Amino acid sequence: MAFTKVTGKVVSAEVRPGGEVLARRGAMLAYTGQVRFSPVGAGPGGGYGGGMAGALGRAMAGEAVAMMVAQGSGTVHYGYHGHHVTVVDLDGGSTLTVEADRLLAHDAHLSSSVVFLGQQGGLRGAVRGAVTGQGLFTTQLSGRGSVALLSHGGTFPLQVGGGHQIVVDPQAFVASVGDLRVDVAANVSWRDAVGRGSGEAVQLKVSGQGTVYVQASEEKL
Amino acid sequence: MSIQSTTPQPLDPTTLPDHDNVPGNAYAYCVRLTQPLFMQTGRMIAYYPAPGGQGIRFEPLMATSLTGMVAERFSSPLYSRDWVVANGSAHVILGDRGFDINSYDLDQGNLTVRAANLLAFDASLELKESIIPGFLTLIGTGKFLASSSGPVIFVEPPIRVDPEALVGWADCPAPSLHFDAGWMGHFLGAARGALLGTRSGEERQYDFTGAGTVLLQSSERMMEDPQVLRRLEGEVDGLGTGQLQRLQQVIQSRLMQQQQ
Numbered sequence: 001m002a003f004t005k006v007t008g009k010v011v012s013a014e015v016r017p018g019g020e021v022l023a024r025r026g027a028m029l030a031y032t033g034q035v036r037f038s039p040v041g042a043g044p045g046g047g048y049g050g051g052m053a054g055a056l057g058r059a060m061a062g063e064a065v066a067m068m069v070a071q072g073s074g075t076v077h078y079g080y081h082g083h084h085v086t087v088v089d090l091d092g093g094s095t096l097t098v099e100a101d102r103l104l105a106h107d108a109h110l111s112s113s114v115v116f117l118g119q120q121g122g123l124r125g126a127v128r129g130a131v132t133g134q135g136l137f138t139t140q141l142s143g144r145g146s147v148a149l150l151s152h153g154g155t156f157p158l159q160v161g162g163g164h165q166i167v168v169d170p171q172a173f174v175a176s177v178g179d180l181r182v183d184v185a186a187n188v189s190w191r192d193a194v195g196r197g198s199g200e201a202v203q204l205k206v207s208g209q210g211t212v213y214v215q216a217s218e219e220k221l
Numbered sequence: 222m223s224i225q226s227t228t229p230q231p232l233d234p235t236t237l238p239d240h241d242n243v244p245g246n247a248y249a250y251c252v253r254l255t256q257p258l259f260m261q262t263g264r265m266i267a268y269y270p271a272p273g274g275q276g277i278r279f280e281p282l283m284a285t286s287l288t289g290m291v292a293e294r295f296s297s298p299l300y301s302r303d304w305v306v307a308n309g310s311a312h313v314i315l316g317d318r319g320f321d322i323n324s325y326d327l328d329q330g331n332l333t334v335r336a337a338n339l340l341a342f343d344a345s346l347e348l349k350e351s352i353i354p355g356f357l358t359l360i361g362t363g364k365f366l367a368s369s370s371g372p373v374i375f376v377e378p379p380i381r382v383d384p385e386a387l388v389g390w391a392d393c394p395a396p397s398l399h400f401d402a403g404w405m406g407h408f409l410g411a412a413r414g415a416l417l418g419t420r421s422g423e424e425r426q427y428d429f430t431g432a433g434t435v436l437l438q439s440s441e442r443m444m445e446d447p448q449v450l451r452r453l454e455g456e457v458d459g460l461g462t463g464q465l466q467r468l469q470q471v472i473q474s475r476l477m478q479q480q481q
Contacts (some may be wrong), residue, residue, distance in 0.1 A: 084319075153248040153319030159233035164269055167276065172266040172316065211231045214267050216248035216316035 002146045003078075003087045003105065010079040011087060011148050013105065015070045023078050023105035025066040033074020040067045065100040069108060078105050083221060084154040086213060088177065092144035094210065098175035100139045101221055107145030115140050149175055153217035161209035168204045171218040178210020234269045237312050240324060240364070250315050250322040250366055252341070257287060258307045259295065259348070260315070260341045268313040277309035290344060297350045297357065299452065300336060306344075315340055320368035327365070333358045334389035334436075340366040353395055354452055371439030378429040386437050393433025399426045 003011040013021045015035055028037060070076050079085065085104055090096055097115075106112070114137050141147055149155065151174050160166050160180060167185065176182070185205045206212055229245055230236070236244075243249040249266060252258065254277065270276040282301045285291050291306060307313065315322065317340055325332065333351045342348065343363035351358045359365055367373075369388050378393050390396070400408075404424035429435050460468065 153316060154246050156243050156246050156249060157229060157231035158267060158269075158314075159231040162233070163272060164233050166267055166269050168267040169263075169265055212267075214249075214314070216243070216246050216266065217319040218263055218266065218316065219318055 002089060003148050005085070005087060006077060008084055008154065009082055010077055011085050011105070012075050012077045013070075014074075015076055016073045017071075020108035021070045021076065021105055022067050022108045023070065023076075024080060024103060025068045027078045027080045027104055028068075028070070029077040029079045031070075031074055031076040033072065035070050035072040035074040035076055037068050037070055040069050065103065078148065080104055080150055081221075083150040083152060084215075086149045086151060086155040086174070088147045088149060088175070088213070090141065090143060090145055090147065090177070092142075094178045095140050095142040096147055096175055096177050097138055097140050097180075098147075098149060102150050102174055103139060104148040104150045106141060106147040107143075110141045110143040110145045110147070112139060112141050114138070149213065150221055151213075151215035151217075152219045152221060153215050155213045155215050157211045157213055160206050160212055165205065165207050166212060168206060168212060168214055169218060170202055170204055171220055172214050172216075173204055174213040174215050176206070176210060176212045178208065180206055180208040180210045180212070182206050234271075234312050237269070237314075242322065243314060247321050247372075248316055248319050250324065250340075252313050252315065252366075254307060254309060254311050254313050257290070257344045258313075258341055259344060260305055260307050261339065262303050262305055264315045264317055264340050265307070266314045266316040268311045271310040271312075274310045277307050277311050277313065279305045279307055281305055294344055294346070295348050297348060299350060299455075300357065307341075315366065317368040320370055321372055322366055322368050323373060324364055324366055326363075327359060328362050330362075330391060331358060331360045332365075332389060332391040333395070334365075334367050335387065338367045338369060338388055340368055342366070351395070355449060356389070369436075369438040374437040374439060376435050376437060378431055378433060378435060380435055381426040381428050382435060382437060384425060384427055386439075387427055388436040388438050390429060390435045391433055393429055393431045393435070396427040396429045399428035400424055401426070 003013050006012050010029060015021050015033075022040065025039065088096060090110065100114075116137055155174050158166055158168075160178075183205045185203045232243065237251045238244070239251075239253040241251065243251050254268075260279075265279070268277055280286060282291055282295060282304055285306050287306060287308070295301065295304065317338075320338075322340065327346060333353070333356050336355055336357045339357055339359075342359055342365035345361060345363035346365060347360045349358045349360065350356075367388065373388055381399055382396075401424040457465070457468070
C-alpha cells in the first residue's frame with residue numbers, strides 16, 4: 001500500500017488489518033478511524049523480522065531509531081520536524097539502503113535488516129562509514145511496498161548505470177535503490193586538515209545499476 | 222492511485238537540464254560544466270562526470286592551477302578561503318541548505334548580492350567586495366547562481382528594506398542606513414545605557430534611492446554569515462588597549478543578556 005503525499009512534508013497512509021505501517025516514534029501527526037499505536041522493541045528488528053540478531057545489530061550500530069507500529073483501520077498522517085518527505089515504491093525486486101534516521105515510515109510487511117557496511121565492500125565499506133560520519137551500519141529494506149524518507153530540502157532521483165557513473169557529496173546522500181557499489185573517493189590533503197581545502201574532499205563514487213536519492217542540501221538531519 | 226504519481230522518473234545526464242533548476246525541485250540547480258566555475262565550498266551535491274572525462278577538480282583558490290585568472294577575477298582576500306574553482310566537464314548539481322536557487326544573467330552590468338547567498342558564478346564575471354559589509358559585487362557579463370529563503374521579489378527604489386530580507390541590488394547606488402524616526406527620538410532622548418533592550422528589531426533599515434532594482438527574499442530567516450566574525454576579528458587588530466577593554470565589556474554584557 002502506498003503513502004499519499006498531502007504536502008511536501010506530510011504523507012498519509014491507509015492502515016487496515018494485515019496492512020500495518022511502521023513509523024518513526026513521534027512522527028504521527030493526526031489520524032482518523034480506529035488506529036492503535038504501539039512501540040516496537042528496537043526498531044523493525046524487534047517485532048517484525050530480524051529477530052534477536054536485528055535488535056542486537058541495531059543496538060551495536062547506534063542505528064537505534066525507535067519505531068512504532070500503527071494497527072487497526074483508518075488513515076494516519078505522518079511528518080517529522082518539518083523535513084521534506086519522499087515516497088519510494090519498491091517493486092519487490094530491489095533493495096533500498098538508507099540511514100535509520102532518515103526513515104520516516106514504511107509498510108510493515110517490508111523486511112528490514114541492519115547491515116554492516118563492511119559486508120558490502122569489505123574494509124572500504126567500513127572506511128566509508130567512518131569517513132562520512134554515517135556510521136558502520138546501515139538499514140536495508142526489501143519486499144514489495146512503500147517507504148517514506150526524510151530529507152532536508154527535498155530529494156530527487158538520479159540514475160546510475162547505462163554508462164553513467166555519479167559522484168555524490170556524503171552529506172547530500174539520502175538513499176539508494178538497486179545493485180550499487182559506493183566507494184569513497186577521498187582527495188584529502190594537508191590543506192583540508194587546516195581548513196583551507198576545497199570543502200569537497202570526501203566524495204562518494206557510485207557505480208552499478210540503480211537509483212540514488214540525493215537531497216538538495218548538505219545539511220544532515 | 223498510481224505508483225508513477227509518487228515516484229518521479231530518475232534523472233540522468235540526458236534528462237538533466239544544461240543550466241536550470243532540477244525538474245521538480247526549486248532547491249537544486251544543475252549546471253553543465255564546460256569552463257571554470259567559481260563555487261562556494263560545500264555547495265556541490267552530486268555530479269555526473271562527462272563520458273571519457275576526468276571528472277571535476279575542485280581547486281581551493283589558494284592552490285589553483287589557474288592562479289592568473291583567479292587573481293584577476295576574484296578580488297576578495299576575505300572570502301578566498303570559502304571559494305573553489307571547479308574545473309572539468311560534467312553535469313554538476315548544486316544546493317544550498319534547502320533554499321530556493323535562481324540563475325541570473327548579467328549583461329555589462331553590476332549586481333551586489335549578500336555573500337552568504339551567492340553560490341557560484343562564471344569566470345567571465347569579476348567579483349569584488351562591496352563596501353557594505355557582508356555583500357559581494359559582480360561586474361561584467363555572465364551567469365551566476367544565488368539562493369534565497371523563499372522566491373526572490375524584484376522591487377524598484379525608492380524603498381526601505383529590512384537588512385535580513387535584502388538579497389541584493391543591481392544598477393542603483395549603494396544603500397544608506399536609515400533609522401526609524403520614532404526610534405531615533407528615543408535614542409536621542411534616552412541615556413545610551415538605558416536603550417539596551419528597547420530595540421524592536423525593525424528600527425534599522427537599508428534605504429535605496431535612485432534607479433535600479435532591489436532583490437528581496439520573502440523571509441527574514443537569517444543565513445548565518447561566518448564572515449561577520451572574521452571581519453570583526455580583522456578589525457580588532459587596529460584597536461588600542463582602552464578600546465579593547467571597552468569591547469570586552471560590550472561582549473560580556475551581550476553574553477549575559479543571551480544567557481538570561
